Amino acid sequence: MNVYTQFTPEAFVQKTQPSSLILLSPRSRSRNALLSWFLSDQSEAYYYALNQPVDLYGFLEQLVEGLRDFDSMFGTQSLQAVRSHASPAECAEALVADLRNAKPKPDYLVVDNADLLLNNPEVSREALLGFFERLVAALRTDPKVVLNSRLLDYQMWAKMVQQGTVQVVGDDETLDEGIFNPNKMAPAHLEVYGLAAGxxxxxxxxxxxxxxxxxxxxxxxxxxxxxxxxxxxxxxxxxxxxxxxxxxxxxxxxxxxxxxxxxxxxxxxxxxxxxxxxxxxxYDVERFESIIEAARLNPPTDPKVWYSAIKLYRTPFLYKNDMAWVVKRREQLRLAYAEALIGIARLYRTQNDTERSIHFYLRAMREVPQREDIHRELMALYSSRGEINKAIAQYEKLSDILRRTLGIQPSKATQAMYNKIRAGKV
The missing domain is CATH 1.10.10.10 (Winged helix-like DNA-binding domain superfamily/Winged helix DNA-binding domain)
Structure with a gap:
């Protein structure tokens, strides 16, 4: 279930209006949706995906070849810059000139797999900065260049982001609003994902x-x-x-x-x-626990609060590590995750959103299958929707779990609810 959708074309256009160079955050969950929009008929975009490591000259040659699918005459000045072994700044000016002369003129030039240029060890950071700094100055705001890369080097882009000449889109969706927040720049950044495969x-x-x-x-x-x-x-x-x-x-x-x-x-x-x-x-664990603790002290009325913790928990804590301290922490965090799932399920139930409530209760049940209160909530929700067979099946599932794991039967309260459901009294 996609609970909250981050991306809309309108929001993207408005957010990036002042920028000429846009970097897509590698860890943004909206990145694929954004790329799909660029590839659709709804946007006026030239799109090209690099297919092998390139230097600046190879980049321009690949780009020209690919963009001639949009404009068969594209790239005259870029190819001239390659043949004359122009400087990085001159290469940028040549590309901008070709974009301005393109027919039809694009609103965006989207370069996918840009890490084949940006992270090519044979291309110096000095050359890349010379190219992109001049590109930004020459483009101003029209058309815009969008780079999609699996990695973004903070040290390379930090100054341009802080100056406002480059914008990283989707970074604010990531941990602590990302490392490229212009209001929170630091000499260096360490990102640690204990809840996302380590x-x-x-x-x-x-x-x-x-x-x-x-x-x-x-x-x-x-x-x-x-x-x-x-x-x-x-x-x-x-x-x-x-x-x-x-x-x-x-x-x-x-x-x-x-x-x-x-x-x-x-x-x-x-x-x-x-x-x-x-x-x-x-540190995602620190952020996860701080959200949970705040919710315990001040129970939220907005499901998004609980969901902000839930989306951080992508995998069990360092799940391939069996050190004693890791195992103990893994269990603590798993129970906190279950607490968040139950919390959001309860909120959705109070809002009469039974579909989402059931969805999150089922996820909580997978984490703590022996908790009868979760099964009772599911039985009640199914019954309220007229899904009596599902409510009965839920009770039978609980009975089986308790018998196999603890050798006991459901509590009298749960049995009483079951009997009322069978009798049509709930």
Whole structure:
């Protein structure tokens, strides 16, 4: 069930009106919908997807070849720039000139798979900046260039985003409103997704190797415990090692973490290891738990509050890791997730939205199948919709679960509800 849709063409057009260069956030859930709109007849867009790694000259050559499907005469000045080995700025001016002369003239030039240019190690950041800075200045606002890339390098784009010459669309849908929020710029950004398969990004780039499981596990422990003593670390990771040996392993492992991140993750102060402050840390677990705690203190009346927590929980916490502290945290977070599902289901029921209420109760039941209150709610909802067979089947499902897992029957309250439903009294 798609509960909330983020993307509308009207909102996109209004939001990007002042910008000439638009970057699509790699982790925006609206990205595919936006690309589909560009490919439809509803937008005046030239679309091309790069198909192999390219430098700037190769980029222009591929682009010209692809865009001649829209305008058979497109690209005269771009190809001239390639033949003359023009500078990055001159290449940008040539492309802008071709876009202005294109027939029909597009509102957007959409470049898909742009990482084949942006993340090509053979193309220097200096050359890319020279090209895109000039492109932005020459385009002004018409037409607009849209880049879709699997990765966005924060250090490359941060200055242009802060200046307002480049806009990242969809970044505000992501964790902590993204790393490209012009009002919250930082020297560096660390994104940690413990509830989304354990992904880690530094300045928009993924960390794919850790030199073994120990640096990765210690990294997550530090992120999940932002204030921890050395003894707590040693007890968790090396309870059987003498202090001297544990100290040596700890410092070697900590150094490996710094090498992978390119920054110091922690600093030691006042007897505790704390965040170093070298990076702005975006941690989905921290955000998830803060939403849940706020909802406990002030029960929300808007389902979107609960949903903002639910959408963060994409996978069980570090689900491939079986360390004791991870297993314990995984269970805590799973129960909190179930609480959010129950919370939103109850709100929808109070709003008489039985379809959505049932949807979220069923999801909660998969997390905590032995909770009778969830089954009773489902029985009542099905009965209110006249779906008596489903209500009875729900009771039978509960009976089977309790018999197999606990060796007991449903409570008297649940049995009484079941009997009333069978008798047509609910």
């Amino acid at each position: 992904y880690v990004f530094v300045d928009g780039k993924p960390i794919t190797t850790w030199d073994g499981p120990l640096p990765r596990n210690l990294f997550y422990f530090f992120v999940d415990h932002p204030m921890v003593t050395r003894d707590e670390v040693f007890q968790t990771f090396w309870p059987d090692l003498p202090t001297k040996e544990a100290t040596n392993v700890f410092h070697v492992t900590k150094r490996k973490i710094s090498e992978r991140l390119g920054y110091e993750l922690t600093q030691y102060s006042g007897g505790f290891y704390r965040p170093s402050g070298q990076m702005a840390v975006h």
